[in-house]
Amino acid sequence: MIRGIYTAVSGMITQEGKQNVITNNLSNVNTVGFKGEELSVKEFDRVLLYNYDKVVNGKNYRQDLGEISLGSKIDDVNTNFTQGSFEKTDKATDFAIEGRGFFTVQRNDGIGNNRYYTRDGSFHINSRGYLVNSSGDNILGINLETEQIEPIRVNSNNLALDGEGKLNVDGSPSYRFYTCDFGQENNVNEDYKSLQKVGDNLYTGENARETNNTAIKQYNLEKSNVNVIKEMVEMMTVMRNFETNQKVIQSLDETLGKAVNELGSIR
Incomplete structure (x- = not known):
């Protein structure tokens, strides 16, 4: 008993x-x-x-x-990393990833600038003109002029994402989102086992690799898959x-x- x-x-x-x-x-x-x-x-x-x-x-x-x-x-x-449905918005700073991949976030935690990954594309422009998430962390992109990975600075709400994935600011191609992925394409949940939630809708992960074929939609947000x-x-x-x-x-x-x-x- x-x-x-x-x-x-x-x-x-x-x-x-x-x-x-x-x-x-x-x-x-x-x-x-x-x-x-x-x-x-x-x-x-x-x-x-x-x-x-x-x-x-x-x-x-x-x-x-x-x-x-x-x-x-x-x-x-x-x-469960399956795709959530999309919701249309009227904000130029709202983005959603279709398929695999993550936006890369840079956070200054007092020790150094650490990189995190997120599917949350609800961004806004802070007082310094940088594209940031709801926690104020910088969104990383590739500067099309220098080819350097850096925080995206736009200084304007006049943003447009073209068909080639280039982020145009005031009509000029300026950045491409620095998106990353993990593992192979055959099994999403298996590939993403190294990802760990750390709060604020962010993940840490091992062996992140840059991916240039990520499909990103502007004026859209990916809803929860619950x-x-x-x-x-x-x-x-x-x-x-x-x-x-x-x-x-x-x-x-x-x-x-x-x-x-x-x-x-x-x-």
């Missing part, structure tokens, strides 16, 4: 982890470029039960009874599973109480 309580408790902990992931997904359903998360669960290592009750010719022999599961545990939290109906169904399933494990623990606790207070009493 004690083993049963531990198994049920591990199930409750797993369901609590799932609930946290679902809650985070639902709270970001309107976050631009947000990618939903999925929690994967695996079983604890099974345990072989055996005893020595078998007696042959007065000698006890080992008798295997079979394997028993000790419950489930959280394996990992994976990000499916609200699916998340609500998952939430109800989690609640039912949690309640089931809770009832199992209550039943086992009552049984243990009787074993201690009634079976062991002297009459």
Whole structure:
């Protein structure tokens, strides 16, 4: 019975982890470029039960009874990088990536200028004339004149992205977004396993490579890829599973109480 309580408790902990992931997904359903998360669960290592009750010719022999599961545990939290739908806007500083790739963001965190990656193309122009994200981090681009990677400085709302991916400022081709990708094109979720969320809709990742064939749309934003109906169904399933494990623990606790207070009493 004690083993049963531990198994049920591990199930409750797993369901609590799932609930946290679902809650985070639902709270970001309107976050631009947000990618939903999925929690994967695996079983604890099974345990072989055996005893020595078998007696042959007065000698006890080992008798295997079979394997028993000790419950489930959280394996990992994976990000679903599938494409979100597009939403039309009236802002020239709104951009969306179609297909693979990420915008590159430069943040000065007091230690140095670190690079991060995002699918959130909701940009604006700060007081210094630079294209920045909602946190004030610079968006990196390639200067078409010097071919250097640098923060995009526009000093004007007169922006136009042409068919070749060049960002025209006041009618003059000035920059190309410095977009990066990871891994190969055959399996998005597998390629992006090195990416880690660090907050503010940003990612860090290993082996980023520049990609020049990223399709970018102006006057568009990529919406979150969270499916609200699916998340609500998952939430109800989690609640039912949690309640089931809770009832199992209550039943086992009552049984243990009787074993201690009634079976062991002297009459």
